[in-house]
Amino acid sequence: MVNASLNWASVVGIVLLLWGLLATPAGISQVIFYSESINKKEDRSESFVFQLVYRVLQILGRFLGSIFVGGILFFQGWRLDPILQFGMFLMVLMYIMESANSVVSDFMKWYRNREK
Secondary structure, three states, X not given: OOOOOOOHHHHHHHHHHHHHHHHHHHHHHHHHHHHHHHHOOOOOOHHHHHHHHHHXXXXXXXXXXXXXXXXXXXXXXXXXXXXXXXXXXXHHHHHHHHHHHHHHHHHHXXXXXXXX
């Protein structure tokens, strides 16, 4: 039995799921450009490789975390008290605001590299 209703937690779950789906392509494109610069032998320092690995883990976490947490909030959010629903709303809002800078910069780097 699936029990879902439209409340704060469900709306936040949908927004979080959509944000994860939007943020993933921008991050993947940035990883592709990082890996291309490694293949061109421009920079093979350890810090660059660690930065690439960190970026891949960040993208996976953003994608999988957003889908799982968004799904849980959508399907199980009706169980939360109203104050917890509001708390989840604030937490997801802060998460989106914090990661928006990274997603926009990834997109802008992709756009600039595409023009070259």
